[in-house]
Structures are given as C-alpha cells and as structure tokens.
Amino acid sequence: MPIRSTVVVVTWRGRAHITACLDALAAQTRPHRLLVIDNASDDGTAAILARHPSSPDVRRLPRNTGYAGAMEHALSAVDTEFTVWLNDDAAPAEDWLAELEDHLGDAAAAASRLEYADGQVQSLGVGLTADGHGYDRTQTPVFGFCGGAALIRTRILRDIGGVPGSFFCYYEDTDTAWRLRLAGHDIVTVPTARVTHRHGASTEPGSANFHRWNERNRLLTLLRCAPATAAARELARFAAITAVLPLKRAAPEAPNFRVGLRCRVLSEIITRLPSTLAARRAITRRSTIGRGAVWTAWTSR
Template structure:
C-alpha cells in the first residue's frame, strides 16, 4: 500500500440547482479530511443558487457567461486543479456521507494500478442509485444495481467499467492524458465515454462501497423535458462509434440496431418518440466528425480485444 499523501480536489458543476448546491458543499466540507480545493463552475445560473452559498477558504467559484454543459465545465475546472493528485466530480444533488473522502483516498493508495473510482450511490437508506456503470454489448449503458435493495454482495470492492460522474474520482494525470470529457456531448454519457477511453488505455476503475453518496438524481435536468432523452440517446451512438475497435464495432452494430428499435415503442408510449428520433438523426448526421476522432483514440489502445470483450455487459435484462 502506498502511504503517499495525495492532494484531493473536487469539481461541482452548478446550473440552477437552488438550495441543493449549498447543502452539497456543506456536506463536503464536513469530511475528514476536507478536500484541498473545491472548484464550482457556474453555468450561468439564474436562480440565485450562488447567493445561498456561504464563503469558504478552499471553495472557488468560476462563473461562465453561458451554459457550457457538464463536460466542458468539468474540463474548465480541471485547469484550476493542477496541484492535486485526485479529482472528484460531484453533482450538486449528490451529498457525500461520513467517511466518503477518507475511503476514496485510502483506495487510491491501496490500488495504485486503478485510475478511477466509483462511489456507492444511494437513493435512500437501503436502496442503491448505482454501484459504478456498465457498458452493454448493444451500446446501452446503465448504473449497476440501480433501484436494488442493498445486499452484502454490493459491499465488496470490485472492478467496474466506469464510474458515474455524479460522484466519481479520477487520477488527474490520466484524466488529462486521455483528453478529459468530450465537450461535444454537453451532458449525459460523457462519463461512460471517458471511462471507455480510460479502459482502452489500460486504466481500470474500482468500485468503492465504503465511499457513500446520497444522490437525489436528475433533480435539475428533470426541469427540462426531453433533455435527458435527447442528449443521452444521441451520445450513446457517438460513444459506440468513437471508442469501439472496428472488428468489435461490426460485431456490436446489429445489437445496437436491435436495441434502438426495441426502445422506440417505449418512447412512443411515453410521448417522447419525436425527441428520441431527433437524437438518433443528429447522432448519425454528425458521425463523420465522430469517426475522425477514432484515429487518436484507437492509437492509445493498450488492452487486447479479448480483454475488452470481458468488460462489456451481456445480460438480456439488467
């Protein structure tokens, strides 16, 4: 175990999160140890949420003139965290529980070969909101164990595909090495996309059940109907085409098509089929740009195709 003291920075992206932001920061600064530095990037909020935030010595606000999205805002914040070893991305509606940061710091020292860490996210006292993220063979993604009652098997540390960026920790150096979040994604699936690139580069992710975060979930995006559907399902296409090695992409495309067609009736029932189809249309219209990104991504691949196949999820049902 490496006993080196690691500097810890936290990024919070705020956009009209109201009283949640102040609660998020207050819980964060109760931790022992406290973060060395907290950067809040405010995406041109109009709800006065910043005014509800007390002044703290180690909390810094970066205000931008427009809503740049989650991905770009995190990348901006990273430029203010050059002197830290670990970076945590934390949503304003995610509240760290006692001992969370200590568990993450301990794990980063305990697992030097792992470069990202997923928290145990909880919806309620005994209901999971997520235990790391999965990447399905069809290109669909989800948070592991979402909505499941907490059981002993979810209290075991193990490798996962990627962390949910609502409460994730990355080694800052490798975050920068793979290019950070893809800003064209704006919001949603950007964490899976980053996790995919990290896995391709041989950078693994560990789920840490002792790092507990209470997550309200979509507390902000739910205010904007269709937002999550559009960005999520557009970005699923981009993630698949950007990151998947060609031979595996050809293998996965039929499953991706089946998944896309299977979900269409679901969105018809929900009255969201127009935004769903628009997401797919826009995703494929922009594929030439996305395809051009593949060259540098595939050049950095350090794991075998066989190893990559073992990282995908093959279950028919979650």
Template sequence: MKTAVVILNWNTKDYLRKFLPGLIASTEGLDAEVIVADSASTDGSLEALSREFPEIRQIPLDRNYGFTGGYNRALAQVEADYFVLINSDVEVTPDWLKPLVSWMDSHPKCGACGPKLLSWRERDKFEYAGAAGGLLDRYGYPFCRGRAMQTVEKDEGQYDSPADVFWISGACLMVRSRLWKRLGGLDDRFFAHMEEIDLCWRIQLAGYKVTVIPESAVYHIGGGTLPNESPVKLKLNFRNNLLLLENNLAKTFRAQGYSVEGALGKARRRILVRMLLDGASACTYLVTKKRASYKAVVKAHFEYWKLRRKPSPDEVASQQKEVTIHGWYPGWMVPRALSGRKIKFT
C-alpha cells in the first residue's frame, strides 16, 4: 500500500461522524487506506465506527498512551510507504492527498511534508497549530509562517509556494514509513504536544527535508482533546519544549561544525537561558494571579528533570556534519512578535 491515513482517536466520536465521510471520499481511487486507532475511548467511538463505517479498519489500544505512544503502537501494525497522521477534527478538501504523495514520490530527500493548515471556524485565516509550516527560534519557541504568538494572518496566497520549513503540524503530517521506523517514531516521553517538532528536527538531522505543500489544504478545528487554556496543555508545552531542545540542540551545533565538547556546552547554555525565560513566564503568571498557569510551569520543570535523557558525547559525535536545518530562526521571536514587527521568513 502506498499511503496509510491514520486517525488516533480519543473520545471524539462526534468529530469522526462529521469528518470521516469526507476523508474516506478523498481517498477513493487512490492507493490509500483510512485507519482509525482508538485510545480506549469511553464515548462509544468504536461502536459508532463499527455501525456507521464498517469498512474502516480499527486498531483498538488497551489504554490512552497519548499522541506519541498511541501512534507508535498503531503504526507498528501498519504497512505502507507513507504514513499520514491526521487529527479527527480535520476537514480535508477533495484533492488534499494527491499533492503530498506526488511531492514525496518526486523528492526522495523529503522526509516529511504536510498541507497548508487553515482555520475551520474562520476559513480565510490560517490555523494556529501549523498555518503554512512551522519554524523555531534560537530559544526553542515555535511559530509559523502565518502565525506568531497569538497573531494569525489571513490566507491571501502569501505562502502558496512549497517551502522547506522546520516542522509540520501533527494535525496532518505525512512521513516516510522507513524513516519513521529508522528514527523510532515519536518520543514516548512527550505524551502529547511538540512531539511533531521533535520528530521533524530529527528528520532534518538525519539529512532529510521537511516541506509544506500549499497546493494541499485542510481545515482544522483545534483543541479537540485539550482546550487552549488547559493547564495540562501548558505544562506539556513547557516540559516538552525543554525535552526537544535537549534531544536535538547539541547534535544541531555539531552539524554546524562545533566540536563535541563545544556542541554540548553551547546546548547546555542555551537550555539554561530557556529555563530562565520560563521562570520569567512563571513569575508573570503569578503576578497576574494565574495560579494554575504558574503551577503548570513549575510542574513542567520538575517533570523535565525526571524525564530528561542527556545525549552522550558518542551520540553527538556520530551526528553527520554539513546538515542544513531549514526553518531555524536565528533571533528570539517573542519580543519581535509582541512589538508587532514583521518576522521575515527564510
């Protein structure tokens, strides 16, 4: 099989009913299969699937392993050239899949790609989670072409050419299956949030590109599992941001020509700065009486220290040199975005 389009569902029965028909129709006539993996939902999702979409293959999991563990376990049971990870709250357009497959077929050094992500609620705007491809600044703050902080642009065709970016949103992400397996899939420690950024970073460090294909477009609701204001989501974002920096920074500096010792030292200093910035965020939450958010940041750092796994000198030494990391913004985007200044995308 060429393409497996896999939804990881957890208690989103209504989204499946709403968006599965269009997804199924979009794969007709293609060498593709739609699969639903379920993280032990309790809302009757599997029963509804069996009754209303009996043709859809199901992969039931025994519990909720999160986005990372769920997809790792589900995709271990799937054979295809390309895996597409797609959220249940995504509405696809009729021809969304063909441009992605065509690009991967004709660009063997592209390890992952994805569509332009538009807002389901405001259809002329980009969607917060991925917009027109993701980038990362020097301290690990993610943003997108079309979205910086809370400012989201209208889609006026300004990003309608394919572009190599840092990351593609896990809301709709196509990955070469052999590369997925070689890299070990998603990092289980993340559970959810920023795991796709970590994967895309590792894909680039392996010498492959990550590309957004705007000819393909989908509409994303967002917040289907955790609402944006959730302290749990905030904790996961702060914690996983530190984990992804530790996973990849030293190897990135090594790829740029630093010695092993130099790369490890530079990564440690950069992560320390990020931790201090997180501390400033926590203090701001406390001063503004957002105690739940303050506690989420503190808990994120405690969990990071428990989960962290420092790269060894041998791991860093094995990193191939002269790898180009696309979508790496050399500055700190936060003050620039807050001041309203335009960020130039390269």
C-alpha cells in the first residue's frame, strides 16, 4: 500500500514520554513516513530517537522554535499527500492513522478524538467563542482541529500559507483551521481516530509563558483572520483591561492578569503589526468566503 501520510512529531525535552508516542506509531496498521523535529532537546531525547526501532527521520533544530516553528520547518520536508500533526505526549491507537485517512472524505483536514488516560474525551476539535477564543470542544461540529493530533492535505496547507511559525506555540491550529474555512474548505472530526494525550507535558499549562503565548496568539489570529471590527474590539478590550488593572484593589491572580505580562503581549503585537497586516491581506486574496460569514457561523454555536 502506498504511503500517503507523513506523521510529524515535534519534541522538546521529551525523554519522559516520547517513547510511548514512537511505540504507538510503530504499531500503526497504516504505513506512513515518520518525521521527528527535535527542538534542540538537551535531556537525552536525541539518544532515545537514535536507538528507537522505528528509525524515525530526525531533524534536529539548532534552537527551540516551539511547536509552530517546528511544524513550519517540517512542512518543507513533506512530500506525501497528507501532513499529520502529532504531539510527542500523545499515543494513538493502532488504527488511528487508518481511520483518519479513510474518513477524511472531501474535507481538507480531520481532527482526532483526544482522550485522557481514563478514556474520557479531551477534545474532538476546536470551537470558537464570541470573543474569538479557541477552546477544546467535546461535541461536534467543530470549527477546527486540535493540533495535538490531526491530518491535513499537504497541498492545501501550503496553498493557504502554511503554518504560522512565529506563534511559537498555541493557536497555530486555530489560525490554520480559520484560514482553511476562509478558503472554503471543510474540517471533519473522526471520533474513531483515538489518541491518548497527556496535554501540556512540555509547556506547563498555567505558567506565565503559557498565558503570554495564548493571549498574544489569540490576538494575532484575530488580526489575521477575523472581521476587522471583531479584531479591533478585542485588541481594544485587552488594552483597556490592562490599563485599569493597576487601579483595581483586588485584581485576579491568574498570570494573564499581570500587568507586566499583558504589556509584553501588547508590545509584541505592536512590533508584529506590519507583518500581521501583510499576512491578513494575503489571507484575503486566498479567501473564497467572507470573514463575517465565517465568524457568524461559528461564534454563534
């Protein structure tokens, strides 16, 4: 059977969990190419990759470029019909890839069923809130796929502009799915494509960096993909909340309400604004569906 998919696994300091991922991929019933992007791990991950019997094609980067940066790098090395995203802390069932390939249909991308260790559903894909937050949905339909385990048509991924590597991590999946929707493509969920996912093994959910990347990349995604009024409103709201926080006697304790973190986010948005608006214009040229139509259809669910 011809190989149709390149499974891309991005790792950074994955010594504690990447063996389970590689073992699960070695057990797949569907042939595939395995490409591992090592984000300059310094914990012995390289030795595990070198001796694993699956003999993955390993590309070691000179620095940590995050999940998004590594996926951007990987895309240039993919020559198969499908590009498959898989986290290094994920262990797919043996028929996972076969289920994705066989049930994609005419869609551009397929989301997996990500599960906790006890089998409870963690994500069937990404939803979109009324203020432009992406979130894990446990019901269908879904706006987009969760980047932890998904299959995408390689040609279409390149046609819509690839992966936003400068995001480092978080929202690269929501942004990519949004651009697929704007270009008129469908995204499906394949509930039988099951993956056990530890979630956040490398990024410490709840940390200051976690919140910084999430807040920044949500706003960048809106500036790139959302209707102008929605993007401007959410950016102004973020700035206004930041401005009044020092005046509050009891501000929330979460890191994303720290004034310093929020000021850093705003600074990064301003610095990236010219390139972000250039990307927005390019996305507009590739779009076949209006931003307002996509926003209305999916934020109302």
